[in-house]
Amino acid sequence: MKQTNVDPRAVKPRARGPSAAVMRLMRKMGVMPKISPTERQALEAGHVWIDGDLFAGKANFKSLMSQPYNKLSDREQAFLDGPVMELCRLIPAWEINQTRHVSDEVLAFIKAKGFMGMLIPQEYGGLGFSWLAISTVLQTLNQVSVGAATFVTIANSLSAAELIKHYGTQAQKDFYLPRLASGEMVPCFGLTEPKAGSDAASMEASGHVFRDNDGVVKISLNFEKRYMTLGPVADLTTLACQLFDPGHLLGRVDEKGQPVSDIGITCVLLHKGTPGFTSGEHHMPIGDAFYNGPLHGKEVVVSLDNIIGGVEGAGLGWRMLMEQLAGGRAISLPAGAMAGMNLATTATGAYSMVRRQFNMPIGVMDGIAEKVAFINAMTYMMEAARVGVCSAIDDGVKPPVTSGALKLISTEVGAQAVIAGMDVMAGAGVMQGPSNILGRLYTSLPVGKTVEGASIMTRTMLTYGQGAVRCHPYALRIVKALEADEPAAFRNSLLGWVGHIVLGVGRTARLDVLRGRTGGIPAGVAPQTHTYYRRLAWAAARFGKLTDLALLTMGAKLKVLGMLSGRFTDAFTWMLLAEMALLRFEREGRRQEDLPLLAYSCEYALQRVQEAFEGIYSNWDAPVVGFFMRAVGKQMLRLNSLSHGPSDKLTKKAAATTQTYNEQFLRLNEGTFFPSEDKLGLGRLLKAFRLETESRPVIAKIVKAQKAKTLRRSDIRPALVNDALAGGVIDSAEAQLLHDAYQAMSDAITVDTFEPDQYFL
Template sequence: MLFWIIVIVAVVYVFRSTSLRQQWITGPAFKLFKRVLPPLSQTEREAMEAGSVWLEADLFKGQPDWQKLYDLALPELTAEEQDFIDNEVTELMSLIDDFDAVHNRKDFSDAAWQYMREKGFFSLIIPKEYGGKAFSALANSTIVSKIASRSLSAGVTVMVPNSLGPGELLSHYGTEQQKDYWLPRLASGQDIPCFALTGPEAGSDAGGIPDTGIVTLGEFEGKETLGIRLNWEKRYITLAPVATVLGLAFKLQDPDGLLGDNKHIGITCALIPTSHAGVEVGNRHLPLEQAFMNGTTRGKDVFIPLDWIIGGKDYAGKGWRMLIECLSAGRGISLPALSAGNAHLSAQTTAIYSAIRQQFGCSLYEFEGVQDGLAQLAANAYKAEAIRRLTAGGIDLGQKPGVVTAIAKYHMTELARESINIAMDIHGGKGIQMGPNNYLASLYTALPVSITVEGANILTRNLMIFGQGATRCHPYVFEEMMAAAEPDFQTGLNQFEPLLFKHVKFAVGNAFAAFFGGLTGARFVRVPKQDANKRHMQQIHRISKGLAFCSDIAMLMLGGELKRREMLSARLGDVLSELYMASAVLKHFYATGANPQQQPLVDFLIRESLVNCEAALKGFCRHISNPVVGVLLKRLLFPWGTSFTAVSDGVKTQLATTLCTDDAFRNNLTPLCYVGREEDDAVRVLNDAMTAIDNLTPLMKKVRAAQQAKTLPRKGSIFQLREAALAAGVLSESEADQVAQADALRMRVINVDEFDFSLDSVVNA
């Protein structure tokens, strides 16, 4: 007994004595931390500090705040924004023939280009005082989604000037002189912008751009001027072939010290008229045969004055932070918008086609294999809208959440890929025969564009989501890294020491909470809703605790090596992503009135997320460096084995049937799907055919009754028996004409385009 008293007193004494504690405990821990942590470059530090953390931080810490989520007042579209969508967007769509643009012109008509310029489609984010629309992120997203459901090429064309580019960079960082000159020109469409970042040697690694600028004296407008001599080669630049003003990112150097002592100033952004001497633009790429303008720009020994730097010379070297902050916001608006339009179009058109198209005497949606795909399409459409609205809403609330926008970019583009693949599978031959009546093919062929741009999906998943999440969302790691970066050891140790004890307490608490949640199924977790979603919230809370603990274990065991263990860290990123997306689904459900008809969608999606989380966490446990630790972690997180299962086949059948037979449910689920005003619009024909067939319901009952009475043959649909029903007096002349009209529309849906032998013109559609 005396021995243990002495031990306890000794431990207390060591912990209370700063010198002894730092000598024997925190000092060695700090040395270990500094050794395993890779050097933190200025570029990495700026990337970490850029933007903000938001709801994802609560999820990463194991502390989801449901009340904060549900109380979050997300912005809605203003009357002006809704009017623009209802009128200008609709009119633009009537001016775009996507098939003609993609397969014939490789461009839009002059009328479409002129309309986009005049009506402000390139100035959605420019402030009103400069002639722009100053629309919200939600409006920007909704406009791009609507356009993309009609024409992805048009969606990209509108998206780019309203994402990362001169308009946004000038609005945030430009000098007053730059804003006064350029923003009105951009707002009126007098100038078309592009932004050149990506080059042959720098794709996803934007920080590694080789393009250079040297501070030097040169001649400008007949006078000797202090400026920059630029050399660059860029590719994949959307709108470059038609741009009149070029935003350019390059690495600025000042070898002669003309601006100060810093000779390697860093990444800088400048604005250059494409008419300026030495600027080359014009050569086009052909991205999967889409119609949007995309191409190259080059420059050799191009001299520009210093005041062409965006923000002026004070912003020399600040380009990387500018790009990171603007890119995170744009990534959360543009590509999720394209994906949401894709998901809504896929769900609406496939549901209607499945109801109209028959095989073996049954509508396609009556086959269980098709129901499986249709249920996923319905769930994806709901999920896409939930993530889109929450993410865009957060940006409108002033957030610049780099982690959330990376999640939205990666998972929504992958969701769109899944949706369009299902849609193509169900449409079969209808989906693969190109022509004006094929509403899927252009989206299908263009999908990889979204997958590869603004950070290729492999990079986004494997490096960005967890990499940024671990440093920005964790309550202590970023500050610990800053302490480790301190050049003076004692200063860093003094900063590190209190963080270490808080970190240990945090990790131990999460371990106990995760284990107790696993043992009890999280039934004792308090949540604000006592309805059908109570268990969903409790289980999300449980997984959130598990993620927090596993993240600490990963960083403790692997340190800087975790950056290179991409497959391992990506699994933790997947868990964070699934938790955010599940939270978005719950927020969307309650924000839109908690419609009981949508509860099966919520159940489908939350259970899908939980299954994915369990698979990712078990994969993490299986592949972590120490197998013993992996087994213990798995037992801690899932003490009873498998915890989560997907929804039943019955729920999928219910969702598929409702999607195909309930017009109100389908239209409410797919509001972003554009339906043309013209009678020959392919999606309009699809909807008109569905309406016409629905209106035949009373006549179908009469025909079935006649079949049962043996007045008409037992086999055959109302379309096949129309003439016999008319002859037998089952249908009147007007009723038979109604059937014929519906049948004509039905066949327009089923048939595919035919071309002459040269493929120059459609001969039968």
């Protein structure tokens, strides 16, 4: 990694000829967005993945179907079945929530079993797990306690270990990695400041290179950081700061040979207890309790060896962060969101059948089924994306646009799913206590939306802004040629783009007329799913053309048109999610019983894409083109819709996939930690659900007798069961089953109560 501080145009003679004239015109008209140095580093980080096909307007299903969709290795699965389950059983979730304290016993177990070093290679004492495994562990732990899971999350995401692993000197690897793996050093990551949140690169934290009295060159740090997760208890902080070398002691020169004093953003390793460095205060984040607080530093002196990567790493901090975030955004936050979605799926399907009102399970009522179906399908689709994207990252791809989109959509839809689950549980969802299943995660929902790129900015600026330049087949090449003043490269890219547009317009028109029929269906996929491939190909073609048109007619203005950009992000994200769901369906062997989930997912996703397109057409902010898009385009779009969303019939089928305690319910809920059946909350609910499912044939006998008027009408309560037994409608074993189910269902719907001395703090 090398830094360039010089504008190439400043050292080159001015280009001449027709291409150069067009270049000058394009620059003057602002056709292409200007890119700042920090944006450039973000753009250059990572890779273009299958997301590039969508921006090119040509969904490449052959490539999609060749993507990995991995499983955990035997070693990783054994860790999940062993230490992870053990830890879940050990964690006193409600107690942590109340006391805000993660006990020494829990922390000791986390450290002893290697949870803190999952990403650290085995040769350094870590577990050397894949990202898929790390994400799966985080997904499970977050369901039980965000507070305890936070230790594992921070240690295994963007903090010291990840950065040292990739950029550290050998001495740093040898010293820090074993200590981080064992948990001897608890890390935290220090980027955010009061004045630098979303605009993190504008940080004021500074490091000044100076020669100390002992003659050794060192760094003096001054900083005020806030929102540091694990900050109050961390032993090792990765501090991001602006590094200055006023005395040119590092000997850095630019391309012209001039000494450089503004070195740039640098990541420095900072030990707890270093004079001038104070930590220990707590913020009180909303939701499930976890440790978070500010860090203060005044003239904190550290060695140059504390720079990640040593002196060579000075000034490369932003690039390091962007490169690791390119994949990293797809790991911990989506795993946390999935924790909520998994719990919502398990609990809502079960609760909807265990809870009875109006003499029937609430789950058979349309309004409830609608929510259950939404939760089930979104979980199916989001889990597909989690596994698909983690697998790609494990294969060496780092797709920043997809990672950002996955972080955004998983935290958004995860929140919607948990809220839908709370609606279904109504009072039982609202009353807090150890029996409440979703409440603690519900209160944590805003956290996921805030960290690692707040949702609004990610939707309205980052995802499409980066994608349109980075993933588009020609945009970045043209921008680079314009910046470097390279007429030949510019001409080739521009001609390529023109050809791409011409071919694309024809293809989009054809797909429009034929409703995607010539879009290309990958060989051998399930026939019932052909319609989704067709309509996705059609949607992608339109998306690609709209992107070309946006770049041509709005260009640099796109950066500030956040609402429009946000709709493009929506269209892109839902297409990608539908693709991931299709990949999952194929890779899991086309399970027919899961078809309703796939169908709901695709119809829902295509409906959202349609809505996004309608919004884009209605708000196209360019003269002439905008008028035609509003007056003609929008009407055509509505007449020829991609989808009207899942039908009521499909919705009921999708709801039913989790409303019976059977193989499918257990399989779809493999990502959920099932506590033992005596445990308050989910444990008791699962017991009630199992017994409810077992007693359905017996209940059917009672209902039949009621219809025949040989048994009085009433809900299935003990007195009625006794009457049914006395009347010979059911036998004694069946009566016992109903009594057991009734008791379990009563236990499962019980909410917590507190004595005044427990309630008032």
